Amino acid sequence: MLVSHERPDGDSLGSMGALRRVIELQGRRADAFLFDEYPQRYQIIKPDGFIRWSSDEDTGPKGVYDGIVILDTCAWNQIKPAVDFLKASPLPRIIVDHHTTSDALAKPDRDLHIADASSASTCGMIYEWFEATGWPLDEQIAQALFVGLATDTGWFRFSNTDERTLRAAAALLETGARADSIYAQIYETSAPARLLLKAAMLNTLRFEAEGRLAVMRLTQDMFEQAGAKQADAEDLVNEPMSVAGMVVSVLLTDYGQGKIRVNLRSRSPEVAGCDIDVAAIARSFGGGGHRRAAGVHFEAPLELAESQIVSAILSALK
Numbered sequence: 001m002l003v004s005h006e007r008p009d010g011d012s013l014g015s016m017g018a019l020r021r022v023i024e025l026q027g028r029r030a031d032a033f034l035f036d037e038y039p040q041r042y043q044i045i046k047p048d049g050f051i052r053w054s055s056d057e058d059t060g061p062k063g064v065y066d067g068i069v070i071l072d073t074c075a076w077n078q079i080k081p082a083v084d085f086l087k088a089s090p091l092p093r094i095i096v097d098h099h100t101t102s103d104a105l106a107k108p109d110r111d112l113h114i115a116d117a118s119s120a121s122t123c124g125m126i127y128e129w130f131e132a133t134g135w136p137l138d139e140q141i142a143q144a145l146f147v148g149l150a151t152d153t154g155w156f157r158f159s160n161t162d163e164r165t166l167r168a169a170a171a172l173l174e175t176g177a178r179a180d181s182i183y184a185q186i187y188e189t190s191a192p193a194r195l196l197l198k199a200a201m202l203n204t205l206r207f208e209a210e211g212r213l214a215v216m217r218l219t220q221d222m223f224e225q226a227g228a229k230q231a232d233a234e235d236l237v238n239e240p241m242s243v244a245g246m247v248v249s250v251l252l253t254d255y256g257q258g259k260i261r262v263n264l265r266s267r268s269p270e271v272a273g274c275d276i277d278v279a280a281i282a283r284s285f286g287g288g289g290h291r292r293a294a295g296v297h298f299e300a301p302l303e304l305a306e307s308q309i310v311s312a313i314l315s316a317l318k
């Protein structure tokens with residue numbers, strides 16, 4: 001049984017898809033569970049074998065499993081629908097994750113927790129795992145892992161792009177991954193709704209701290225008017241990073257009923273001239289993530305959440 005975080009991204013889907021396929025090639029079966037709808041833009045990772053976690057399964061999926069693998073997260077609040085099941089389940093589990101935030105998801109005497117915050121992606125860790133075991137890879141696995149490597153590094157542009165990532169990427173290209181078609185399928189097949197949503201978001205854009213901080217909003221009205229889904233908002237927080245001198249970008253998404261999600265991005269110190277650890281800022285509000293990409297949930301009105309997060313960033317920028 002494979003599980004990853006809510007709001008699945010390329011790295012979580014890629015690592016689940018690749019592991020599912022490798023297990024299948026070993027003559028066994030693995031089911032990957034999703035807490036959300038399968039995102040349309042990741043069709044390149046074969047969606048069959050992914051099962052939607054349903055509310056009547058809150059106490060556990062009906063299938064019979066030998067063990068659980070949790071991928072690309074080690075935080076209870078990112079796997080909320082499965083928390084009761086996982087806390088009660090006696091099944092041994094393996095956790096493979098590259099985030100700095102870490103809850104006690106593993107029991108030391110029973111489970112295996114493989115954490116490597118120096119890895120750019122979980123897919124990179126999975127690739128190294130497969131390489132070490134010598135399990136044969138096929139084109140489907142190569143495509144899935146390449147998706148995670150590429151998306152978690154902003155298509156090999158972010159500061160986490162390192163030689164490990166590029167070595168793994170090279171090996172996956174050798175195994176049949178096609179960078180051009182993966183790029184086109186992920187980034188050049190978005191619905192018109194995504195562009196409309198982006199336009200609405202950019203309408204809210206404002207600069208603070210002499211143009212070193214960008215603040216943007218998304219509201220339910222904007223989603224409705226654009227005809228957009230939650231998945232259409234993925235990566236939109238990165239838009240202001242195209243501006244010279246930008247250091248931190250913040251996107252606040254209002255889900256209604258006082259539920260706010262905040263996405264944070266910061267530029268690497270070599271480019272920005274200062275080192276803003278957005279994971280630390282997120283953690284101070286109960287969130288988490290990486291130094292350059294983090295997130296936090298607020299139960300507060302939008303204005304209040306915004307003023308709190310903005311003043312925390314402004315004091316970090318001082």
Ligand SMILES: [Mn+2]
Pocket residue numbers: 011012072098120121122152
């Ligand atoms: Mn990841």
